Amino acid sequence: MSTTSAVQSVRPDDEPSKKQGFWPQGWWKLMEIRIGILPLPVYVLAGLLIAGFVASGKLPGEISLAIVMFAFFGFTFAEIGKRLPVLRSIGAAAIFATFIPSAMVYYHLLPADVIKVTMDFTKQTNFLYLFIASIIVGSILGMDRHVLIKGFLKIFVPLAAGTVAAGAVGTLVGTLLGLGAYHTFFFIVVPIMAGGVGEGAIPLSIGYAEILHQDQGTLFATVLPPVMLGSLTAIILAGTLNYVGKKMPHLTGEGRLQPGEHEDMDPRQEEITGHMDVTHIAAAGITALVLYLLGIMCSRLFGLPAPVAMLFLAVIVKLTQAVSPQLQSGAHVVYKFFSTAVTYPLLFAIGVSLTPWDKLMAAFTLPNLITIVSTVATLMATGAIVGRWLNMYPIEAAIVNACHSGQGGTGDVAILTAANRMTLMPFAQIATRIGGAVTVTIVLIVLARIA
Template sequence: MKASTATPLVTAPERKYQWPQAWWQLMEYRIGVIPLPIYCLLLALIVGFISKGKIPTDISVSIAILALGGFTCAEFGKRLPIFRHIGAAAIFATFIPSYLAFSHLLPDLVLKNVVDFTKSTNFLYLFIASIIVGSILSMDRTILVQGFLKIFIPLAAGTVVAALVGTLVGSALGLGAFHTFFYIVVPIMAGGVGEGAIPLSIGYAGILGQAQGDVFAQVLPSVMLGSLTAILFAGGLNFLGKKYPHLTGEGRLQEGEHAEFTMTEEGIPAGVDIPHIAAAGITAISLYMVGLMCFKIFDFPAPVAMLFVAVIFKLSRAVSPQLEQASFVVYKFFSTAVTYPLLFAIGASMTPWDKLVAAFNITNLITIISTVASLMVTGFFVGRRLKMYPIEAAIVNACHSGQGGTGDVAILTAANRMQLMPFAQISTRIGGAIVVTLSLFALAQCK
C-alpha cells in the first residue's frame, strides 16, 4: 500500500512542471538572438503578410525582417566546417541577400521594405556611433592616445607597399601599370563607395574627359572584391589568433590596454543601471550629430569628427565613470544584436551582386588579393615592431581595403573584433581620403 501511494507523490510534481520547463528549454534555443518559437512565429507572420500583398512599413516590422534575415544567413555561415572560422557568418549575412535581391529570389515586398527602411533611417550610422563611442569611452586613456598615434605608421607603410605590390602584380599579368594602379589598386584603398569610388569616378571623369558613369562601373568591382577579400583574410586572422594567442590582444591594439572598470562574469560592467544606459545611447547620438555639423561646416567626414570628439570627451574626463560603463553596454548590445541584421540590410540594399561578379576574372583576382594581402602583411609586421598586437594591426589595415563603413562592420565582424571600430574608421575615412586626393593629383600629372 505504501509503495503504490509513493509513486504519485514523486511523479506528480514532475508532470506538473514538465510543460513549462520543456517550453523554456525550447525558448533558450536560439537562431542568433531569436528564440526558436519566436523565430517560427516571425517567419509565419512575414509569409502571411506577403500572401496578403502588403507588408506594414512600421519600424517594428522592418526590424523583425532584418533580424530574421540576418541571423538566418549568419547561422548558415556559422555551421559551415572550416569556413565558419574565417568569417563565413559575416560573408553569408552580407552576400546571400545581395544574390537573392539580384536573382529576384527575395520577395519584392520584403526587398522594398528593407531598402526603404535602410535608406530612410540610415541606421548604419547609429550602429557606428554606438560602437565608436562605446569602445572609446571604455578604453584606457593612455593606451588610447598611444594607439591613435601609432596606428598611422603601419597604415601608411601598408598603403605604400600594397600600391607597389598590386601595381607590379597587375603589370606582370598584362593589365598595364596605369590601369592596375588607377582602376584596381587605388579604388581598393579609397575608402569604399560613397567616400571612395564616387569621388574617384568624378575626378577621373573630369581629368580624362570621360563619362562619370562609365568610370564608376570600372572602379566599383575592385572596391567590392577588395572588401570581400579583406573579410576573408580578417576571418583567417581570427582563426590564427586562436592558434597562436601571443599574436593577438583579442581586440586590444597593444599590451596594457584594459577597461577602466570592474566587469561581471557576464562580461558587462558592474553596477550599471537603465537610466545610465539610456543616457549613454543619447550621448552617442549627440556626438554623431556633432560630427554631422562638422561635415556641414567644414566638409569633414561625420564619423571621423565624432570619433575625435569622443576621444576629447574621454581624455578630458567630461564623461562620468558610470556613463563610460553604460556606453560599453550600449556597444555590447549593438555588436551582439544589430550586426547581422545590419549586414543583411547592407547586402540587400547596398551591395550590387552583378558588380561583385564583374571582377571575377583570374588576373583581377590575383591583383586584388595581392594588394589586400600585402596591405595586411605589412600592417602585421610593422605593428609587431611597434609593440602592437600584430593581428589587430593587420585587421585595422584590412579595413583600409574595405567597402567604407559597411566594409568595416563586415571585416570586424568576421574577425570578431568590433572594438577596433575607432581605428577602423581612421583607416577607412582618413586613409581613404588621403589615397583619393593623392591619386587624383597623380592622374592629373600623368595625363
C-alpha cells in the same frame, strides 16, 4: 529492497519532476533554443508573419516590421555560415549575411516587397551610422585613456606603410598579369584603398572624370567591382586571422591593439565601476547620437567626414573625463547590445540595398582576382609586420589595415564581425575614412599632373 524503492519513489523531491510536462518547462526549453538572438518559437512565428504579409500583398513599411524582417533574415544567413565546417572559422557568418541577400536580389529570389521595404528603410533612416556611432562611442569610452592616444598615433604608421607596400605590390602583380601598370594602379589598386563606395569610389570617379574628360558613370562602373571584391577579400582574410589567433594566442590581444591595454570593455575594471541603472544606458545611447550629430555639424562647417569628427570628439570626451564612470559603463552596454543584436540584421540590409551582386561578379576574372588578393594581403601583412615592430599585436594591426580595403563603413562592420573584434571600430574608421580620403586626394593630384 522493494520497500526502499517504494519509499524513494514517493520522496517529495521527486514529486515536481512527475508533475512536469511540456508546459511550461518544455516550452521554456524551446524558448532557449536560439537562431541568432531569436528564440526558436519567436523565429518561426516571425517567418510565418513575414510570409503572410508578403502573400497578402500588403507588407507594411513601418519600423517594427523592418526590424523583425532584418533580424529574421540576417540571423538565418549568419546561422548557416556559423554551422559550416572550416568556412565558419574564416568569417562565413558575416559573408553569408551580406552576400547571399545580394545574390538573392540579383536572381529575384527575394520577394519584391521585402526588397523595397529593406531599401527604403536603409536609405531613408541611414541606420548604418546609428550602429557605427554606438559602436565607436562605446568602444572608446571603454578604453584605457592612458594608452588611447598612443594607439591612435601608432596606427598611422602600419597604415601608411601598408598602403605604400600594397600599392607597389598590387601594381606589379597586375602589370605582370597583363593588365597594364596604369590601369592596375588607378582602376584596381587605388579603388580598393579609397574608403568604400560613398566616400571612395564616387569621389574618385568624379575626380577621374574631370581630369580625364570621360563619363563619370562609366568610370564609376569600372572602379566599383575592385571595391566590392577587395572588401570580400578583407572579410575572408580577417576571419582567417581570427582563426589563427585562436591557434597562436601570442599574436593577438583579442581586440586590444597593444600589450598592456585595458580596452576589453570589462565593466568590472576600476575606471567604470559604480551603480548603473537603465537611465545610464539610455543616457549613453543619447550621448552617442548627440556626438554623431555634432560630427555632422563639424562636417558641414569644416568638411571633415561626420564619423571621423565624431570619433575625435569621443576621444576628447574620454581623455578629458567629461562623462561619469556610470555613463561609461552604460556606453559599454550600448556597445554590447548593438554588436550582439544589430550586426547581422544590419549586414542583411547592407547586402540587399548597398551590395550590387553584378558589380561584384564583374571583378571575378583571374588576373583581377589575383591582383586584388595580392593588394589586400600585402596591406594586411605589412600592417602585421610593422605593427609588431611598434609593439602592437600583429593580428589586430593587420585587421585594422584590412578595413582600409573595405567597403567603407559597411565593410568595417563586416570585416570586424568576421574577425570577432568589433572593439577595433574606432581604429577601423581611421583606416577607412582618413586613409581613404588621403589616398583619393594624393592619387587625384598625381593623375592631374601626369594626365
